[in-house]
Amino acid sequence: EKWAVTRTKHPPTSLALQHFDATHSVQLGPLWPSVRAALLSEKKYGALLNNFSYDVVLADLEAQGCRDFLRDADTEVSAAQPFLEQESEVVGDEESSGVSISKKSGIDGQQLSPLHLSPHIKCLVFPRGDITRFKPARPDMCGLLGYYLMDAASLLPCLALDVQEGHNVLDLCAAPGGKTLALLQTQSIGYLCVNDASVSRTLRLRKVLNSYVPKPLLADEKLRITSFDGTIWGDIERNTFDRVLIDVPCTTDRHSLMEDDNNIFSKSRTGERRKLPQLQLELLMAGIEATCPSGEILYSTCTLSQIQNQSVVEQAIVLARENHGIQLQVVDLRPLTHMFRKTFHFAPDLHLGEMVIPHLAANFGPIYMCKLRRLT
Amino acid sequence: HNHEVGPQSRKPVTELSLHSLVDMGFTDSQSEQIYEATSNLRGGSAARHALSTLTALFVLGLNPSTVLRLLEKCPELYTINESQLQQRIGNMRKLGLVEGSLQRVVSYYPQILTVPVKTVKSVVLFLREKCQFTVQQVTDILRDSPTVVLEKRGQLEYKFQYAYFRMGVKQAWMVKSRYFxxxxxxxxxxxxxxxxxxxxxxxxxxxxxxxxxxxxxxxxxxxxxxxxxxxxxxxxxxxxxxxxxxxxxxxxxxxxxxxxxxx
Ligand SMILES: C[S@@+](CC[C@H](N)C(=O)[O-])C[C@H]1O[C@@H](n2cnc3c(N)ncnc32)[C@H](O)[C@@H]1O
Incomplete structure (x- = not known):
């Protein structure tokens, strides 16, 4: 009786699993069983500290055993990666100093600018193998919440974007707003455009921002929230932004394996799912066009799928050159992954971009990210 | 004293004394240990039950040091009355646990002698009817995994169903791998x-x-x-x-x- 429960024959979650078993196992090879078990088990969160909250929650969280993974970074240069040139400048106390890594000469002799990590971004995680959960954040006396719970790995695209003082930034697919919030924590953005095609999700994003960011910082001269189809951005604002984050809709591997509701693998959404790579390419293209020359673009997903990750970026690089005359350079993110290898597992030997792969002891991700710089 | 004396050569003992324990084949210190354990037991019949228990264990062919180990592991054995003990042993023989296996089961899991015949019978019935094990398979389960007799029914049922439905394993393989x-x-x-x-x-x-x-x-x-x-x-x-x-x-x-x- 206990076992005779009639289950739907092919719930979307099992269709997703079948699909991933076929594709991801080829891509990840012997790593797949380990990633699979992690994906099918409870994920880990990180608590993005809210600098705008009056409550000092850092000490409290640290007392529970968490640590800020950004301050727990690996600053040693490993022998395996001798090409990494690193300079850590420590100016005064930790508060006022960022850690900056510059890569003097990358592969192919590319010149790369230093990657600067904002000292204002703090994200706490429980140590490797520790499965303790965070309690929900509480509002302070102004009603602002002390921290935002998110996949700690999804902070990496925000860090990689490398926003600098006064930058004009576009977050093209922003809802529900985790990455937007992280970008705002840097407190260095000049003007931020936040967009998401879904009206209801944009509403959720507004709620998130209102629960974390003081009103003055959400004023019209600092921030704009829209609900446009992001693929048309190249026609609206060309050559405009210093930094563009394109966190595209994807097969959201973890969600698709765990929740039958709102699942992209449900039969009725097959068409939508098949069109994802095309949509992703169009969004990335729009983002590239919206970036100003010498500006930088960060493409990210939360899938392990090569077709939605590397292939999309490859096509975009070609299309940008051929159809728009835009030259792009791939920015090497290895200094970043090297720095955080104590906290995350990264896929080895990706020919383009970097990817956090889930692992039971560090169950973050999947997050794929690839950074591009507009040369023209 | 000759401590190697087997149970067969013992004179019938009627009261539990240090002397009688030594006669049964225990060493001096073993005897003291048992004597102390039984005198700590309350109730007048305790010593009598202890005596019949010891005898029964020797009859199963266990040697003095094994017997002592079992009593340390499961002191309840001292307090079982003789006829119940005989019924339980008899019942297990009927279930197919003949000499060698019975001895093995008891030395691996002496608690089995504290389980009422009724309980064992109902577990056997459950394994036969609900789980569809054959008579021989049930004997094998009792021999290899005697703890089933004391497992909560819900737990045992769940464990069976887990293997059968969830893992897709048939009865014969459960027995063969000593699943229980x-x-x-x-x-x-x-x-x-x-x-x-x-x-x-x-x-x-x-x-x-x-x-x-x-x-x-x-x-x-x-x-x-x-x-x-x-x-x-x-x-x-x-x-x-x-x-x-x-x-x-x-x-x-x-x-x-x-x-x-x-x-
Ligand atoms: C992976 S989610 C973004 C998560 C968000 N960046 C965060 O960190 O919280 C992808 C988003 O893309 C939005 N989206 C889908 N199609 C879009 C389009 N054509 N233009 C803009 N946004 C789109 C979806 O509504 C969804 O909210």
Whole structure:
């Protein structure tokens, strides 16, 4: 009786699993069983500290055993990666100093600018193998919440974007707003455009921002929230932004394996799912066009799928050159992954971009990210 | 004293004294140990029961040091009355546990002698009728996994159904791999770990799977190292964290179940 429960024959979650078993196992090879078990088990969160909250929650969280993974970074240069040139400048106390890594000469002799990590971004995680959960954040006396719970790995695209003082930034697919919030924590953005095609999700994003960011910082001269189809951005604002984050809709591997509701693998959404790579390419293209020359673009997903990750970026690089005359350079993110290898597992030997792969002891991700710089 | 004297050559003893214990073949210090243990037992009949228990254990062919070990492991044995003890032993013989196996079962799991005949019979009935084991298979289960007689019925049923429906294992393989020896936690942890890694599949109605499942024996009858290296192909760290996560999943599942049933 206990076992005779009639289950739907092919719930979307099992269709997703079948699909991933076929594709991801080829891509990840012997790593797949380990990633699979992690994906099918409870994920880990990180608590993005809210600098705008009056409550000092850092000490409290640290007392529970968490640590800020950004301050727990690996600053040693490993022998395996001798090409990494690193300079850590420590100016005064930790508060006022960022850690900056510059890569003097990358592969192919590319010149790369230093990657600067904002000292204002703090994200706490429980140590490797520790499965303790965070309690929900509480509002302070102004009603602002002390921290935002998110996949700690999804902070990496925000860090990689490398926003600098006064930058004009576009977050093209922003809802529900985790990455937007992280970008705002840097407190260095000049003007931020936040967009998401879904009206209801944009509403959720507004709620998130209102629960974390003081009103003055959400004023019209600092921030704009829209609900446009992001693929048309190249026609609206060309050559405009210093930094563009394109966190595209994807097969959201973890969600698709765990929740039958709102699942992209449900039969009725097959068409939508098949069109994802095309949509992703169009969004990335729009983002590239919206970036100003010498500006930088960060493409990210939360899938392990090569077709939605590397292939999309490859096509975009070609299309940008051929159809728009835009030259792009791939920015090497290895200094970043090297720095955080104590906290995350990264896929080895990706020919383009970097990817956090889930692992039971560090169950973050999947997050794929690839950074591009507009040369023209 | 000759401590090697077998039970056969003993004179009938009617009262438990240090002397009689030595006569039974225990060493001086063993005798003192037993004597002390029995005098701590309350009630006048305790000593008499102890005596019949010792005799019964010797009759099963166990030697003095084994007998002492069993009594240390399960002091309740001292207090069972003689006729009950005889009934229980008789019942197990009827169930097919003849000399060698009975001796083995008792020395591995002396608690079995504290279980009423009625309880054993109902477990046997359950295994025969609900789980469809053959008479011989039931004997094998009792011999290899005697703890089933004291397991909670719900737990035992769940364990059977887990193997049968969830893992798709037939009765003969459960017996062969001594499946019932393993705790439900161990079983679920190893099985779910393999399943999530994509290395174990529940067979469909026709008993088919897309992959070849490892044998029950290879999953359970190995230590953790062997399991991780040869079957799961995973690190001890992963398995350890997985155990913690799974324990929490079950806890929450039961909790949910409980609250649903309470509604
Ligand atoms: C992966 S989610 C973004 C998550 C978000 N960046 C965060 O960190 O919280 C992808 C988003 O893309 C939005 N989206 C889908 N199609 C879009 C389009 N054509 N233009 C803009 N946004 C789109 C979806 O509504 C969804 O909210």
């Amino acid at each position: 020896r393993f705790s439900l936690d161990e079983v679920r942890c190893r099985h779910c770990f393999l399943e999530r890694r994509g290395l174990y599949q529940t067979p469909d109605k026709k008993g088919q799977t897309l992959i070849i499942n490892p044998k029950l024996d290879d999953i359970f009858n190995v230590d953790e190292d062997g399991f991780l290296t040869h079957v799961a192909n995973a690190s001890a760290e992963e398995f350890e964290v997985f155990g913690k996560l799974l324990a929490r999943e079950w806890q929450e599942e039961q909790h949910q179940h409980g609250s649903v049933e309470a509604d």
